[in-house]
Amino acid sequence: MSARFTLVTAALLGAIAVALGAFAAHGLKTVLSERLLEVFQTGVEYQFWHVGALLVTGLLQRKGNSRGLQISAVAFLTGVVCFSGSLYVLALSGIHWLGVITPLGGIAFIIGWLSLAVSIYQQEKQYADSGKW
Secondary structure, three states: OOHHHHHHHHHHHHHHHHHHHHHHHHHHOOOOOHHHHHHHHHHHHHHHHHHHHHHHHHHHHHHOOOHHHHHHHHHHHHHHHHHHHHHHHHHHHOOHHHHHOHHHHHHHHHHHHHHHHHHHHHHHHHHHHHOOO
C-alpha cells in the first residue's frame, strides 16, 4: 500500500467511524439491547484507535515505504474489517457465529502494531546510522 492510499483509507475509515458512532448513539439506542449496543460501540472504538494507527503508518510511509510499513497498513485495515466489521454485523443481525471472525481481526491488529514497532525501530536506526539527525 502506498502512503497516499494508507492516508486516504485512514481518513475514510475515520469518517465512517464517526457516522457509525452517531448512528449507534442516536439510531440504535432504542433498537438494540444494551449488550448489543456495547458490542457495536466496541467496534467503533477499535476502528477509531486503528484509524490513528493507519495515519501514523501512512505518515511514516512518506519517509520510506518499507515492507514492514506496508504489512502494518494491510494488517490494520484487515483488523478493522474483520474485528470491527464482525462486531457491527453481529450487533445488527444477531448472527453469533460471526464472533469467530473477531479474533482474526484482533490478531491482525497485533501483527500491525508489532510490524509498526519493528519498522519504526529500523527507520530510526537508519537515520541514526546515516547521521541525518
